[in-house]
Amino acid sequence: MNKYVCILITCLFGSSVWLTAASNQPPNVVIIYGDDVGYGDVGAYGSTMIPTPNIDQLAQEGLRFTDGHCAAATCTPSRYSLLTGVHGFRHGVAILPPNAPLSIPTDILTLPKLFKQAGYETAVIGKWHLGIGAEGTPVDWNGAVKPGPLELGFDHSFLLPSTNDRVPCVYLDGHYVLNLDPENPLYVGKSPREVNRPGSTRYPDGRKDKAAMTYYRSTHGHNNSVINGIGRIGFMAGGKAALWDDETMADVFVDQAKQYIAAHKDQPFFLYFASQDVHVPRAPHPRFQGKTELGYRGDAMVQFDWTTGEIMKALEAHGLSENTIVIFSSDNGPVYDDGYADGTRINKSLGELDRGHDGSGVYRGGKYQIYEGGTRVPFIVRWPARIQPGSSDALVNQIDLIASFAALLGLDLAEDAAPDSRNTLDAFLGKDTQGLPFMLEEAPNDARALRVGQWKYITATAKSWVGPAEPERLYNLADDPSEQNNLVSTHPEKARAMALQLQELMAADGLRQ
Structure with missing residues (x-):
């Protein structure tokens, strides 16, 4: 330094x-x-x-x-x-x-x-x-x-x-x-039409050519452009000399980290x-x-x-x-x-x-x-x-x-x-055994939750591809870490108080305000 x-x-x-x-x-x-x-x-x-x-x-x-x-x-x-x-x-x-x-x-x-x-x-x-x-x-x-x-x-x-x-x-x-060949320019898009340009390598479309997925098969959107025998989300053309090797990716990142640590x-x-x-x-x-x-x-x-x-x-x-x-x-x-x-x-x-x-x-x-x-x-x-x-x-x-x-x-x-x-x-640093007095959690489909100590309140959520629609939920993680017993009906006041707190925290400019 x-x-x-x-x-x-x-x-x-x-x-x-x-x-x-x-x-x-x-x-x-x-x-x-x-x-x-x-x-x-x-x-x-x-x-x-x-x-x-x-x-x-x-x-x-x-x-x-x-x-x-x-x-x-x-x-x-x-x-x-x-x-x-x-x-x-x-x-x-x-x-x-x-x-x-x-x-x-x-x-x-x-x-x-x-x-x-x-x-x-x-x-x-x-x-x-x-x-x-x-x-x-x-x-x-x-x-x-x-x-x-x-x-x-x-x-x-x-x-x-x-x-x-x-x-x-x-x-x-x-x-x-890295390693991009200007003679084989790289294009990325949402459809084959966007990326298929003259002079750039074309890759198989896994939706039409399932046999191209030789590493293993993939589905529901993970089967667009097939690179290294693996279907991907989205489409690309060109950049063949710059393609990564999936099996050596961890080695590449580790080598980069070692070089950085040594240099600094x-x-x-x-x-x-x-x-x-x-x-x-x-x-x-x-x-x-x-x-x-x-x-x-x-x-x-x-x-x-x-x-x-x-x-x-x-x-x-x-x-x-x-x-x-x-x-x-x-x-x-x-x-x-x-x-x-x-x-x-x-x-x-x-x-x-x-x-x-x-x-x-x-x-x-x-x-x-x-x-x-x-x-x-x-x-x-x-x-x-x-x-x-x-x-x-x-x-x-x-x-x-x-x-x-x-x-x-x-x-x-x-x-x-x-x-x-x-x-x-x-x-x-290990000096405080309690940590946060409360904490927000989020997931897709506007799913939100509030932790206060070992109590957890979850908003009602709409049906999504990962699960059905669910009502509001309240759990005591000290007794029920696996969140199996919804306590909203037995502790309605706790549920209402946490729902209001969650609503206020979400509407605020930040948790430090």
């Missing part, structure tokens, strides 16, 4: 809580973010059918939260909330299609911008799925692809630009598609590492295939465990392990087949388990659902310099990381910055 920057940070934050006797540097921060990884997919949280020794070691060396949550039961809103401190429903943020514009305004505070205020270098590596480009302007994948992460405060960006079941199936390095070992950095595992289409490297009895989903989880271990080894190799905060979590709860015949099997007699494995643990539901299994996810915080290993029942949420890191670094948040993010630093 430049000595003048060091002096500036010491002057500004010399009394901040991150200073330790062992170091006068602020901690590095690494977020290892899983995709569709459920509470029960990790050994430290009760999994018996998926070996996760590296994540389990992280849990043994850190603080394992038993009531840790993402902000939403689907991917894009959770990632939006993590990086902005704003609930996705306030701005209509939902799961994004291919070619969606950037969903985060470039003029608001973000987590990487916060770290940059404190003199950090910042990076995002892995899955993005928050949109790229400007509203109303088609993305030119053959030129500078922006605005994106670099306009939101990240100094370095290496991306899976959307998600691995969507086109374009290429890596985005900074503003440019002498200065404080923030690394947001967003894995594609265990999202569909699951295509773990052959060295992980067959490591479980749960098909590619279980094997992909083993691969994600390896990924976690490699990042931890890289930190250790550069002497960074002691003063690096590592946060391990997931963007939402588990989902099983989800459109691809990848070997994941659902046994209805076991309550929609995968051959006896329940990715949500004892909790009901999973991805797309407002029940606890949709947002209660593995949540581990490791910082050997400051956090005592153990387990915490404190109620915590990823949306509160911005306010909590602001407190850690001695920075003040503007009144309109990250309005839904609250300072729960003491809970993250």
Whole structure:
């Protein structure tokens, strides 16, 4: 680090809580973010059918939260909330299609911008799925692809630009598609007609050419352009030299993370590492295939465990392990087949388990659902310099990381910055065993829930493709963690009070107001 920057940070934050006797540097921060990884997919949280020794070691060396949550039961809103401190429903943020514009305004505070205020270098590596480009302007994948992460405060960006079941199936390095051949330009659209341009490679349409899906078959929209024998959502043409290899994706992201850590070992950095595992289409490297009895989903989880271990080894190799905060979590709860015949099997007699494995643990539901299994996810915080290993029942949420890191670094948040993010630093450090006094949860189809202690109130929801219409619900999670006994009729006053509180919180400008 430049000595003048060091002096500036010491002057500004010399009394901040991150200073330790062992170091006068602020901690590095690494977020290892899983995709569709459920509470029960990790050994430290009760999994018996998926070996996760590296994540389990992280849990043994850190603080394992038993009531840790993402902000939403689907991917894009959770990632939006993590990086902005704003609930996705306030701005209509939902799961994004291919070619969606950037969903985060470039003029608001973000987590990487916060770290940059404190003199950090910042990076995002892995899955993005928050949109790229400007509203109303088609993305030119053959030129500078922006605005994106670099306009939101990240100094370095290496991306899976959307998600691995969507086109374009290429890596985005900074503003440019990696290895793109200008003689074979890349086009992305919603129909074959939009993308079929002279001189660009055409890919099979899985709806018409099912035999092209040689890796495994896929359905309900995951069968448009077939890339690497796998059907995708959306259509693309061209970019053949730039195509990713699904089976080596974890290796590519790990190599990028190792390079970044090595290059920035002498200065404080923030690394947001967003894995594609265990999202569909699951295509773990052959060295992980067959490591479980749960098909590619279980094997992909083993691969994600390896990924976690490699990042931890890289930190250790550069002497960074002691003063690096590592946060391990997931963007939402588990989902099983989800459109691809990848070997994941659902046994209805076991309550929609995968051959006896329940990715949500004892909790009901999973991805797309407002029940606890949709947002209660593995949540581990490791910082050997400051956090005592153990387990915490404190109620915590990823949306509160911005306010909590602001407190850690001695920075003040503007009144309109990250309005839904609250300072729960003491809970993250293991000093507060209660955590949040209340918390919002969201899922598709306007499903909303309020947690107050162990009480949970869920609004009435309309019928959706993941379930039937349901009335309002009230659960006492202390007695009923699986949300089986609706107490609205026996506790009507509690239900009315929580319904009113939820309505007021949703209508407010933010939870800090």
